[in-house]
Amino acid sequence: MTAPPISALPRSFLCEHASSKSRVLVLLAHANGPVCAQAVFTCRDAHLAQHAARLLSSAALDGALTEQQEITAQKIAAALPDAPAASFRQALQRARAGVWPSAAPALFSWPQDDPLLGPVGDEPEVPVSATRSPKDARLADLPGPVVRVVQLREFHVYDPAKLLAAAAAGGWEPMPDDELDEDDPNDLVGAVMFAAESTGELPGMDWLTDAQEGHLLLPTRGEEVADWSTQPVRINFGTGWRLQQAANPYAVSARNPGAAVSEEPQPDFASLFMLPAACDCADEDCQKPHWTLTPRTADLLFSALEELAEAAYDEAAELGERPITKDEDGAWGFFSQLPQVTWRQSLQWRRNLARACDDLAGDLRDGSWPQPTCAAEEMALHLALGEAPAHREAGGSTHAALPSHRDDYDFDACSEFFFQDHDVLWLYDSKYNPVEADGAGSSPVPPALHPDNWFEGFLNIPARSAERGYRR
Numbered sequence: 214m215t216a217p218p219i220s221a222l223p224r225s226f227l228c229e230h231a232s233s234k235s236r237v238l239v240l241l242a243h244a245n246g247p248v249c250a251q252a253v254f255t256c257r258d259a260h261l262a263q264h265a266a267r268l269l270s271s272a273a274l275d276g277a278l279t280e281q282q283e284i285t286a287q288k289i290a291a292a293l294p295d296a297p298a299a300s301f302r303q304a305l306q307r308a309r310a311g312v313w314p315s316a317a318p319a320l321f322s323w324p325q326d327d328p329l330l331g332p333v334g335d336e337p338e339v340p341v342s343a344t345r346s347p348k349d350a351r352l353a354d355l356p357g358p359v360v361r362v363v364q365l366r367e368f369h370v371y372d373p374a375k376l377l378a379a380a381a382a383g384g385w386e387p388m389p390d391d392e393l394d395e396d397d398p399n400d401l402v403g404a405v406m407f408a409a410e411s412t413g414e415l416p417g418m419d420w421l422t423d424a425q426e427g428h429l430l431l432p433t434r435g436e437e438v439a440d441w442s443t444q445p446v447r448i449n450f451g452t453g454w455r456l457q458q459a460a461n462p463y464a465v466s467a468r469n470p471g472a473a474v475s476e477e478p479q480p481d482f483a484s485l486f487m488l489p490a491a492c493d494c495a496d497e498d499c500q501k502p503h504w505t506l507t508p509r510t511a512d513l514l515f516s517a518l519e520e521l522a523e524a525a526y527d528e529a530a531e532l533g534e535r536p537i538t539k540d541e542d543g544a545w546g547f548f549s550q551l552p553q554v555t556w557r558q559s560l561q562w563r564r565n566l567a568r569a570c571d572d573l574a575g576d577l578r579d580g581s582w583p584q585p586t587c588a589a590e591e592m593a594l595h596l597a598l599g600e601a602p603a604h605r606e607a608g609g610s611t612h613a614a615l616p617s618h619r620d621d622y623d624f625d626a627c628s629e630f631f632f633q634d635h636d637v638l639w640l641y642d643s644k645y646n647p648v649e650a651d652g653a654g655s656s657p658v659p660p661a662l663h664p665d666n667w668f669e670g671f672l673n674i675p676a677r678s679a680e681r682g683y684r685r
Contacts, residue, residue: 222382222416223313224248226269226304228262235262237269239304241313242383246322251315254300256293265289265301272308276375276416311375311416312382352430352437359430359438363448366413367422368405376417380404383415479611480515482508485580488618504626508615511577514627516604517597518574518583521547525567526685533560550596552640555664565668568683569593583631586674589667591637598624633671637662 221241227250229236237253253269256262268286272278278286286305290298307313352359370376377387377399385407387393387400408415413423426448430436439446486508524547537549537556548556548563569590573583585591601624605612620626628635639645645658660666670676 220382221249221313221315222311222379223269223273223308224383225273226253226266226308228259228266230259230262233257235259237262237266237301237304239269239313241315243315244382244384251313253304254293254297256297258292261289261292265293269301269304269308272305273311274414274416276309276311276372278309311379348440350438351441353432355438360427361430361439361446362425362427363446365422365424365426365448366409366420368409368413369419369421370401370405370417371419372417373399373401374417376408376415377401377404379415379417380407383407383411480578480580482511482515482577483615485577486511488616504623504630505618505620506582506627507618507621509612509617509621510601510623510627512608512612512615513601513604513622514583514597514624515574515577516608517601518570518577518593521593521597521600522567522570522574522684525563525570529560529563529567532563547596551592553646554640554658558664562664562667564683565589566593568681569668570597571684572677572681573597584674585632585671586677587668587670588637588662591632591635592667594631595628595635595638598627633673 221243224240224242227238227240229238234255234257236255238250239253240248241251242248254265264285268278268282268289271282290301293301346355385404387403393400404415405418408418413420430438437443486506488507489505528545528547532545532548537545539553566589569587570593573585573590573594576583583594585594602622605622640658640662658664
């Protein structure tokens with residue numbers, strides 16, 4: 214008599230390769246025992262088998278495939294012989310559904326009276342960790358350093374029913390009804406915690422946040438392990454990095470809140486741009502300067518250039534060789550601000566423009582006025598001058614500690630003194646915008662201002678070193 218099929222959860226798909234054939238396997242989780250492997254199909258093409266396993270794993274995790282993955286799945290099925298192709302299509306349906314029917318004998322169940330664990334009632338051996346790191350020890354009693362790691366994880370449950378079924382198939386059991394809160398009657402929190410204790414991945418949920426904070430616990434600082442601590446353990450993960458980015462579109466998009474744009478220490482602008490004595494005389498022939506680049510102005514301009522460079526590198530990597538379209542106007546914080554005639558430039562061109570921001574920031578780091586050496590640097594400096602005032606509130610106590618001067622934040626004067634001319638801004642005129650009807654476009658841009666020539670050095674300015682490289 215054939216055993217009735219039971220439902221298992223497809224967790225992931227793997228490949229087993231031999232010299233003559235490759236086999237795709239599914240790892241099945243079920244409520245009564247450990248994860249088991251089961252064959253899906255066999256073929257001679259290892260490349261096809263590997264791609265099939267990846268697609269099946271994606272389907273099991275997400276419950277669906279992207280449009281491009283669907284196309285790849287069709288190509289795999291067409292390339293496989295009839296029998297493995299049929300098995301692949303069936304496996305794809307089961308992976309999407311998150312349920313895998315299997316005969317009961319095919320899944321190993323853990324015995325209740327496992328003889329390898331010894332007779333029931335025997336005391337288990339004391340684990341090595343209990344003698345090496347006793348759980349009741351205080352911090353001062355432990356001979357080695359103790360590191361506290363606090364982890365913050367957040368998960369979005371987009372399909373509660375699918376998640377609950379997947380967790381139950383993996384061996385999770387919800388809390389008793391009388392212990393459940395009315396706002397979580399199905400113990401969804403428990404199912405998510407069950408997933409988080411293993412891989413953090415189950416059908417029906419997506420991983421949103423994974424942050425860690427760690428430090429050494431030292432008795433000399435009055436610290437103690439949590440079980441003996443007289444104070445509650447509190448960890449501040451800071452404000453969200455996306456919130457910071459929303460407040461400042463050029464903020465560093467790092468997973469680590471508060472990470473600096475550059476690993477180099479912040480320049481000492483008070484020493485680099487020492488303030489001259491102010492002159493209040495009305496003598497037209499006075500030789501004392503009437504305007505100066507102050508430490509506070511240099512600080513904000515430097516921050517703007519650093520973050521513009523970071524945004525440009527990020528967007529260049531994401532855009533690649535793809536052009537920006539009018540539908541995306543404003544979607545790219547850095548490159549969509551440029552004149553439309555630049556929107557079809559290459560990845561290398563965009564990386565060069567990111568480096569131009571770094572080059573100008575390097576001038577300030579060296580204690581010099583930013584001096585554009587080409588049209589690209591002129592455009593980057595114009596953008597930075599426009600963004601610099603927004604950095605004033607974010608400067609904090611470090612910025613406030615810089616000496617003040619009557620010329621602080623005079624970015625109009627910066628625009629007057631830092632440029633030979635402002636011709637590059639002509640490109641914002643609508644007559645230079647490319648016509649996108651044919652997908653290529655044309656515009657009457659003067660050769661000196663054409664984006665392909667933006668990195669040609671000015672003849673009256675020393676060129677930058679060709680060995681300087683890129684930030685990343």
